[in-house]
Amino acid sequence: MATRISAIAVALVAAVAAVAFGVPTARLRIVLALIAALGVVAVALLTSARVRAEHPVVTRTLVTVIVVAVALIGTARFSTNVDTDLSLGAAMTIVLLGLSFLTGSSGQISLGNGAFMGVGAFTVAIWANHHHASPLILVLVLAVVAGAAVGFLFGLPATRLRGPYLAGMTLAFAVAFGAILNVFGSWTGGDSGLQLPSAENAPHWLVHLYPASTASLSVNSVWLAGLTVVAAGIALFFMSNLFASRFGRSMRLVRDNDVAAELVGISLPRARVAAFVISAAYAALGGGLWTIVNNAVTPSTYGFALSITILSLVVIGGIGTIPGAIIGGLIYAYSNSAIGWITAHTGLSPQGNVASQLNGIIFGTLLVLTIVFAPLGISGALRRLWSRRTW
Amino acid sequence: MDAFLTSRIVSDILGGLTNGVIYALVALSLVLIWRSTRILNFAQGAMAMLAAYVGFAVLAPSTNYWVSMAVAIVAGVALGALTERTVVRLLYGKPEINPVVAMVGFLLVLESVAAAIWSTTSRSLPTPFSIIDWQLAGRPVAMSPFALYEVVTAVVVMVVVALVFQYTSVGLQLRAAALNPEVSRLLGVRVTRMLTLGWMLASGVGAVTAVLVASNYFTGLTPTTMDGVFAFGFIAAAVGGLDSPVGALVAGVLLGVVFQFVGDFINSNAIILVALGLLIVSLMVRPSGLFTRRTERRV
Numbered sequence: 032m033a034t035r036i037s038a039i040a041v042a043l044v045a046a047v048a049a050v051a052f053g054v055p056t057a058r059l060r061i062v063l064a065l066i067a068a069l070g071v072v073a074v075a076l077l078t079s080a081r082v083r084a085e086h087p088v089v090t091r092t093l094v095t096v097i098v099v100a101v102a103l104i105g106t107a108r109f110s111t112n113v114d115t116d117l118s119l120g121a122a123m124t125i126v127l128l129g130l131s132f133l134t135g136s137s138g139q140i141s142l143g144n145g146a147f148m149g150v151g152a153f154t155v156a157i158w159a160n161h162h163h164a165s166p167l168i169l170v171l172v173l174a175v176v177a178g179a180a181v182g183f184l185f186g187l188p189a190t191r192l193r194g195p196y197l198a199g200m201t202l203a204f205a206v207a208f209g210a211i212l213n214v215f216g217s218w219t220g221g222d223s224g225l226q227l228p229s230a231e232n233a234p235h236w237l238v239h240l241y242p243a244s245t246a247s248l249s250v251n252s253v254w255l256a257g258l259t260v261v262a263a264g265i266a267l268f269f270m271s272n273l274f275a276s277r278f279g280r281s282m283r284l285v286r287d288n289d290v291a292a293e294l295v296g297i298s299l300p301r302a303r304v305a306a307f308v309i310s311a312a313y314a315a316l317g318g319g320l321w322t323i324v325n326n327a328v329t330p331s332t333y334g335f336a337l338s339i340t341i342l343s344l345v346v347i348g349g350i351g352t353i354p355g356a357i358i359g360g361l362i363y364a365y366s367n368s369a370i371g372w373i374t375a376h377t378g379l380s381p382q383g384n385v386a387s388q389l390n391g392i393i394f395g396t397l398l399v400l401t402i403v404f405a406p407l408g409i410s411g412a413l414r415r416l417w418s419r420r421t422w
Numbered sequence: 423m424d425a426f427l428t429s430r431i432v433s434d435i436l437g438g439l440t441n442g443v444i445y446a447l448v449a450l451s452l453v454l455i456w457r458s459t460r461i462l463n464f465a466q467g468a469m470a471m472l473a474a475y476v477g478f479a480v481l482a483p484s485t486n487y488w489v490s491m492a493v494a495i496v497a498g499v500a501l502g503a504l505t506e507r508t509v510v511r512l513l514y515g516k517p518e519i520n521p522v523v524a525m526v527g528f529l530l531v532l533e534s535v536a537a538a539i540w541s542t543t544s545r546s547l548p549t550p551f552s553i554i555d556w557q558l559a560g561r562p563v564a565m566s567p568f569a570l571y572e573v574v575t576a577v578v579v580m581v582v583v584a585l586v587f588q589y590t591s592v593g594l595q596l597r598a599a600a601l602n603p604e605v606s607r608l609l610g611v612r613v614t615r616m617l618t619l620g621w622m623l624a625s626g627v628g629a630v631t632a633v634l635v636a637s638n639y640f641t642g643l644t645p646t647t648m649d650g651v652f653a654f655g656f657i658a659a660a661v662g663g664l665d666s667p668v669g670a671l672v673a674g675v676l677l678g679v680v681f682q683f684v685g686d687f688i689n690s691n692a693i694i695l696v697a698l699g700l701l702i703v704s705l706m707v708r709p710s711g712l713f714t715r716r717t718e719r720r721v
Contacts (some may be wrong), residue, residue, distance in 0.1 A: 140519045142464075142526060188705040195462035196664075196709070198522045199656045200701055202464065206653040207694040214691040335649060339530050346523055384538045391534030398527030402520050403512045 066100070073097055091271045098357070099264035106256040110247040114256040115324065120364025121259040122320035125266045127345045127356035129313025132270060135351020136279055137306035138286030139189060143201030144314045144341045146208035149333030151178045151315025155322040156225040157218055163228055171262070171319050178315020179308045186307030190300035205338040212330045224329035231255065231323050259320050263360070266313060271353055273309075282306060314341075336391075343394040347401050349410030358409050366390070424559040433564035434682045440569045442678020443576035447631040448655025449662065449670035450580065451624040456664045458600045458620035460518075461510060464525040467648030467655075468532035469505065470628030473498035474636050474643055477629070478547050479540050487550045491633055498629025499622045506621035511614075536645040544642035547633070572634050579630055580671060583623070587667075596620060654681075657697055661704045663711020673712065 073093045076082050083090050102121070106114050130144050141147075151174035158170055185204060189197055212219045219225065233254035273279050284292040285302045293299050322328045344363050349355025370389050371381075379386045401408055426432060448466065455463045463469075477494025509528055513521045551567035587593040598606040599616035607613050635651050636643035658677050662669030677700070681693045688696075704712065 134519060138517070138519065140522055142522075185702070188702050188709070190706075191709040192705055195456075195518065195522055196660060196705060198464070198519075199462060199660060200705065203653040203657055203698060203701060206649050207698060210691055210694040214695060335646075339526055342523060342526055343530070346527075384541050388534040388538035391530050392538065395527050395530030395532075395534055398530065399509060399524050402523045402527065403509070406516075406520060 070097065070100065087275060088272065091268060091275075095264050095268040095271070098267070099260055102260040103257055106253050106260065109256075111249050111252040114248070114252040116364040116368070118252075118256040118259040118324045119321065120360045121256070121263040122317040122324065123341075123344065123363040124263045124317075124356050124360030125320070126314045126317035126341055127348065127359045128266055128270045128353065129310040129317075130341060130345045131351055131353070131356045132273065132313070133306050133310035134345070136274065136282035136286060137303055139303065139306065140198045140342075141201040141307070141310060142198050142338050142342060143185070143204040143208075144310065145333055145335070145337030145339075146201075146205045147178050147182060147311040147314035148318030148321070148337065148341075149208055149212070149330070150181045150311075151175070151318035152322040152328045152333065153212070153219055153225070153318075154178075154315065155319040156227060156328045159227050160225060167231065167258075167323070170323075171316060174315045174319030175312045178318070179312040181315075182308045182311020183304065185311070186304040189303040189307050202335075202338075205335045208333055208335075209330050219330070222330060224327065224331075226327045227322065230326045231258075255324050259324065262316070262320060266316065267353065267357075270313075274353065278305075340394065343398040347394075347397050347408050349408030349412075350406075352407070352410045352414075354413070355408050355410040366394075424561075427563055428558050428561040430686065434686050435679055436564040436569075438679030438682030439675060440565070440572055440678070441682065442675035443573050444631060444635055444651060444674075445654045445658045445678055446671045446674025447576050447579060447627055447634075448651060449659035449674045450583065450667060451627045451631070452655060452659045453662075453664055453667050453670045454583070454620055454624040454627070456659075457667075458596065459506075459510065459514070459617055461513065461521040461525065462656075462664070463624070464522065464652075465505070465529040465532060466624070466628055467632075467652030468529040468536075468645075469501050469625050470498060470632035471636075471643070471645060471648045472532050472536055473501055473625065473629035474547075474632035474647075475536055475540055477633065478636070478643065479545065483548075487548050490548075491630075494629045494633050495626050498625040498632075502621040502623075502625030502628075503618055505625070506618045510621065533645045540645070542644055542646075544644045546642045547637045549637050568637070572637075575630065575634065579627055583627065583667070586623070592619070596623075654697065657701045660701060661712060663708075663713040666711060666713035669711055669713025 073096065077090060077093055077097075102117070106117065109117070126144060126148055130141060134140050154174045154177040155170050158165060158173055185201065188200060192200075213221060230251070231254075233250040237254055237257075238250050281292065281297045282302055284295070285297060285299060289299055292302070318333070321332075340363070344359035345355065347362065348357070348359030367390075370393070373379075374381050374386045374389065379389075405412055407414075451466055451470075452463060455461060455466070473494045476497035477490040477492075481490055481493060505528070509524060510521070513524055549568050551571050553566050553568045555562040555564060555566045555569075557563070585593075587597060595606070595611045596616050596619060598609070598611050599613045600620070603613045606616075631651075632643075632648055635641065636647055641647055654677065655674065658674035659670045661677065662671070662673030664670075677697070680700075681697065684696045685693050
């Protein structure tokens with residue numbers, strides 16, 4: 032214990048010194064030194080097995096803060112394109128967390144989470160068009176509430192249904208979503224969708240902090256990326272606690288043996304509907320953030336294809352796990368760049384049929400291979416490697 | 423009598439019947455696979471779509487309609503066998519969401535591959551009969567020679583499937599393998615072969631369905647032609663009960679007629695809302711479908 036504490040102290044001083052002397056302005060130097068010191072403390076706490084075992088909430092808080100901090104520092108260094116991709120991916124991570132919870136804890140599956148995203152996305156756009164200059168947080172809460180309400184409606188049959196029926200029902204919702212938007216065309220703008228009345232701009236303090244908005248990196252993209260990363264962090268923290276809570280554990284019993292769960296006094300209908308509502312609310316939050324990042328919403332974005340993409344990402348990342356959702360979000364963020372790279376290096380015509388379908392072919396094949404040969408996805412494979420380590 | 427046959431009500435019933443038999447066929451293929459392998463085949467529509475492409479896009483456009491149809495059916499049957507032997511076989515005995523995920527992945531692969539080969543542009547299929555409605559006393563009846571051909575074809579397919587299951591030795595073995603694989607195997611039924619056969623039969627039915635759907639002038643054949651039809655077919659199968667072929671057929675036809683009335687008297691966008699509403703209500707009232715008996719589950 033003593034060696035650990037002294038090691039931590041040395042590392043802390045070294046980190047503070049290293050950061051403080053490398054930065055020009057005095058105020059930034061102090062801020063960075065503080066961040067570095069906190070980071071060192073956090074890592075030190077996390078390396079202690081006792082802390083991990085006895086203070087799970089502290090552990091989860093620290094992990095979330097570290098992940099968010101690393102991403103935030105990154106957003107200030109990347110380019111506008113990378114930041115925009117990151118914000119779309121961070122919002123997608125929220126959606127994946129929701130679906131992961133639904134499947135990982137209650138054993139249900141939804142093929143309609145793209146449509147639930149659409150509910151959130153259109154809620155934000157419709158509200159912003161009718162109430163100018165609403166606070167961002169209010170708009171996002173509304174999106175979550177709308178998603179939860181629709182999720183509740185579709186969750187109701189879940190009280191009496193199992194597996195494939197639910198999947199089929201949510202599939203029908205996903206396929207029908209475009210037509211449903213058309214029914215309310217005067218609100219949703221029909222096929223062309225909606226534009227936000229004003230773009231979400233970076234607040235003054237951030238503009239002051241990054242006055243040098245360069246050609247390759249605009250302050251607004253830093254702000255939007257930061258916003259979605261923080262939102263994803265909050266969603267992540269809440270979800271990791273939920274997984275470990277009494278509710279989360281009773282859900283896993285529902286998944287593994289629903290009859291036994293009922294016998295020990297868990298209300299099956301309530302547990303199933305709750306899982307569905309949470310999953311839909313998460314999806315709606317992600318969709319709402321997409322509208323803010325894109326500054327517009329189109330119905331074609333939220334078609335059946337998006338729901339399949341969401342399912343692919345969650346399965347490839349690792350279904351039912353939190354790291355899996357983060358991996359899936361990152362894959363989503365940068366898959367287009369990766370596929371663009373493949374197209375460029377294989378000499379395919381970028382406008383050709385094959386290039387435009389490469390995404391679907393790769394994701395579809397990976398989805399089938401993953402579920403057949405490695406049902407726990409990338410995070411499951413990594414976890415197995417970690418547990419086999421010899422050191 | 424003429425006025426009655428061309429009235430709005432009769433027109434809706436006839437139009438609904440034409441759509442309904444299509445939903446019934448999709449539902450029937452789903453039920454066939456569900457009964458034998460307990461897998462809800464989400465790639466059903468995509469497999470059928472690919473079979474239709476093989477029949478009508480690989481062969482020269484001038485090929486005789488019936489030759490193309492036959493090729494499509496053969497392609498569908500072959501694709502069914504291939505799918506069962508390569509993908510589905512690895513999924514037996516796994517948690518029930520694994521096959522769902524795998525079949526959705528397969529759906530994505532098939533639709534993307536079809537779009538990569540034949541592009542997403544719609545292509546119109548030849549029709550063997552006129553699509554212009556018959557006239558009675560100067561007013562159209564909601565039935566054309568082609569629509570009648572659709573209904574007759576669907577009924578023929580249904581009757582053939584029913585006869586196979588009810589009166590042939592293979593049909594008996596198929597039913598036995600679905601009902602109790604263990605005992606059937608002991609009695610000499612080659613269960614794995616029966617499972618493959620079930621998939622072949624279902625995708626053959628699917629191929630016919632896709633050709634009929636794609637012959638529709640308004641939709642034509644695209645890689646996603648079957649998505650919407652599949653959703654309605656699933657709703658029919660779920661309402662009727664995934665275990666009941668009769669339920670699937672009755673529910674398919676009834677839903678077709680109901681949707682036609684909704685589209686005519688309210689508006690066509692409302693159809694999907696009504697369909698989802700019907701699905702939710704029917705699943706809540708009778709989760710196992712209107713035409714199946716209750717089953718108890720144990721720990």
